[in-house]
Each structure stands twice: as structure tokens, then as C-alpha cells.
Amino acid sequence: MxxxxxxxxxxxxxxxxxxxxxxxxxxxxxxxxxxxxxxxxxxxxxxxxxxxxxxxxxxxxxxxxxxxxxxxxxxxxxxxxxxxxxxxxxxxxxxxxxxxxxxxxxxxxxxxxxxxxxxxxxxxxxxxxxxxxxxxxxxxxxxxxxxxxxxxxxxxxxxxxxxxxLTDLLLTDWWQVNAERECSREQADSNLLRMQQIQDDFDRILQEQSGVRSLLQDQNKLSRDLLTHLAKQQLES
Structure with missing residues (x-):
């Protein structure tokens, strides 16, 4: 075999x-x-x-x-x-x-x-x-x-x-199927809520990263302005 x-x-x-x-x-x-x-x-x-x-x-x-x-x-x-x-x-x-x-x-x-x-x-x-x-x-x-x-x-x-x-056994089994279906629905709702939380966290991180990028851009601009000012002073002296 x-x-x-x-x-x-x-x-x-x-x-x-x-x-x-x-x-x-x-x-x-x-x-x-x-x-x-x-x-x-x-x-x-x-x-x-x-x-x-x-x-x-x-x-x-x-x-x-x-x-x-x-x-x-x-x-x-x-x-x-x-x-x-x-x-x-x-x-x-x-x-x-x-x-x-x-x-x-x-x-x-x-x-x-x-x-x-x-x-x-x-x-x-x-x-x-x-x-x-x-x-x-x-x-x-x-x-x-x-x-x-x-x-x-x-x-x-x-x-x-x-x-x-027998009828009573069928009724019990039928209701159990409904309970399982309800449990599945609750699980689906929970998963949906969790996915929404993950999406919210992701959006928040993107916003924070956007704020950091904006701050870096401001710092870079300030540095360039400062360097330009120092260069002008050196030329004038």
C-alpha cells in the first residue's frame, strides 16, 4: 500500500x-x-x-x-x-x-x-x-x-x-449556529476597529514626520541665511 x-x-x-x-x-x-x-x-x-x-x-x-x-x-x-x-x-x-x-x-x-x-x-x-x-x-x-x-x-x-x-436537539443546534455567527460578526467588528486604529496611528505618524520635515526645512533655510549673512560681512570687511 x-x-x-x-x-x-x-x-x-x-x-x-x-x-x-x-x-x-x-x-x-x-x-x-x-x-x-x-x-x-x-x-x-x-x-x-x-x-x-x-x-x-x-x-x-x-x-x-x-x-x-x-x-x-x-x-x-x-x-x-x-x-x-x-x-x-x-x-x-x-x-x-x-x-x-x-x-x-x-x-x-x-x-x-x-x-x-x-x-x-x-x-x-x-x-x-x-x-x-x-x-x-x-x-x-x-x-x-x-x-x-x-x-x-x-x-x-x-x-x-x-x-x-429530534426537535429540541435541532433547536439547540440552530441557536448555536446563530451564536457562532454573532460571535463571528463581533470578531469582524473588532478587527475593523483595530484596522481603523492602525490607520489612525499611521496617519498620526505621517503628520509627525511631516512636521519634522517642515522643521528641518526651516532649520536649513535659517542656516543658509546665516551663512549668506556671514559671507557678506566677510566681503565687506
Whole structure:
């Protein structure tokens, strides 16, 4: 195994461990040029992918993007690529990753928890599955082909999302988004005020420098006048 690939950038800690294990990153668009048997394909549950995309990317993801991502990932897995969920890989240390690369079977504790879905991402995911059921089907198929490290497949995925999309949880999450947006606005206002202060300080320095230049010019003129006066006195004497 020589390369790893993910639809979206993995967590920094996992990236460091993958690099330490000797794997090189590859773009999903370039995977077709690689030998599938030398590839570790990293996928995320749809809700986690949505959440990662929201926090790391400026451009909103479209449902068509998600359909394409899971179609491609399942395709390359069926061609022989080793695949694993990012959250399971996050629990492995570098030594365990090296064992995985060597086609051994590292194992996780059975008590290892599934990633907790945010209420809004859960609701969006459930709606996505209604409109594009193939996304859910492809994700569950990835689970069937994946390295599970001794854990179970995510067969209760829908139930997990449903328990996280209750109204009270959604309201709390929604208000939290508003609070984050308000915090961002306050930060922007603070940055704007700081920039204005910097501009004022800069203008003041320029004015002070202008005053110094004016004083130097006056001193130079006075010196020239004095020298001229002394020269005239010497000529007259």
C-alpha cells in the first residue's frame, strides 16, 4: 500500500500518522491512474462528510457531489482498494497503521464509539437519503467492504441519525449556529476597529514626520541665511 485518498481533507492528526506510516496523499480525481491494490481509500459517513465540508470549505456541497463521491469510492473499493472510515482510522496509532499497510489486522476496542452526528447534519442527511437513496446504499456497501478493525458495520446508521434529529436537539443546534455567527460578526467588528486604529496611528505618524520635515526645512533655510549673512560681512570687511 503506497497511497491514501479521501474525498475531503482528513484531520491533521490522522494525516500526520498516514505520512509517518509512509503513505502519500492522492486526489480522488487521480485515483484512476493508481493501482487499486496500493490504495487506502478513506471515507466518512454522509453526515460527517457534510459537517466536515461545512467547516472546511467555502463552497456549499451539492447533493450531486455527494452522490458522485460515494459512487466513486465504492467503485474503487470493488476494484480492490482497501477502504476504511476516517473515524476508525483516527483511533489507530502509527504502529497499527503500519500493520494495516502490511495487510495485517489491527483491532480496536469494542467500546470504541461511533462519531456523534450533529442534529442539523443528521436532518440534512435523512432528507438527502429520501431524495438520493443511492448515497445511503453506497455508504452501507462501503461499510461491508471496509476494514472494521474488529468493530461492527454501521448497520444502525439511520437510527443514530434519527435520535440526533429530534426537535429540541435541532433547536439547540440552530441557536448555536446563530451564536457562532454573532460571535463571528463581533470578531469582524473588532478587527475593523483595530484596522481603523492602525490607520489612525499611521496617519498620526505621517503628520509627525511631516512636521519634522517642515522643521528641518526651516532649520536649513535659517542656516543658509546665516551663512549668506556671514559671507557678506566677510566681503565687506
Amino acid at each position: 503506497k497511497h491514501w485518498c479521501s474525498a475531503i481533507d482528513v484531520a491533521p492528526g490522522l494525516k500526520e500518522k498516514l505520512t509517518a506510516a509512509g503513505l502519500e496523499a492522492a486526489q480522488l480525481a487521480d485515483v484512476k491512474e493508481l493501482d487499486p491494490s496500493e490504495l487506502l481509500l478513506i471515507y466518512s459517513p454522509p453526515d460527517q462528510l457534510l459537517e466536515q465540508w461545512r467547516t472546511r470549505e467555502d463552497t456549499p456541497v451539492q447533493s450531486s457531489d455527494l452522490r458522485q463521491i460515494f459512487q466513486q469510492q465504492l467503485k474503487y473499493t470493488k476494484l480492490g482498494a482497501c477502504c476504511a472510515a476516517d473515524w476508525r482510522l483516527n483511533y489507530l496509532d502509527t504502529t497499527s497503521l503500519l500493520r494495516l499497510i502490511q495487510r495485517q489486522q489491527p483491532r480496536l476496542e469494542l467500546s470504541t464509539p461511533y462519531p456523534e452526528a450533529s442534529p442539523i447534519a443528521s436532518l440534512v442527511s435523512l432528507q438527502l437519503f429520501k431524495e438520493s437513496p443511492d448515497v445511503l446504499e453506497n455508504y452501507l456497501n462501503l461499510e461491508l467492504h471496509a476494514e472494521l478493525f474488529g468493530l461492527q458495520t454501521d448497520s444502525d446508521y439511520i437510527q443514530r441519525l434519527q435520535t440526533r434529529s
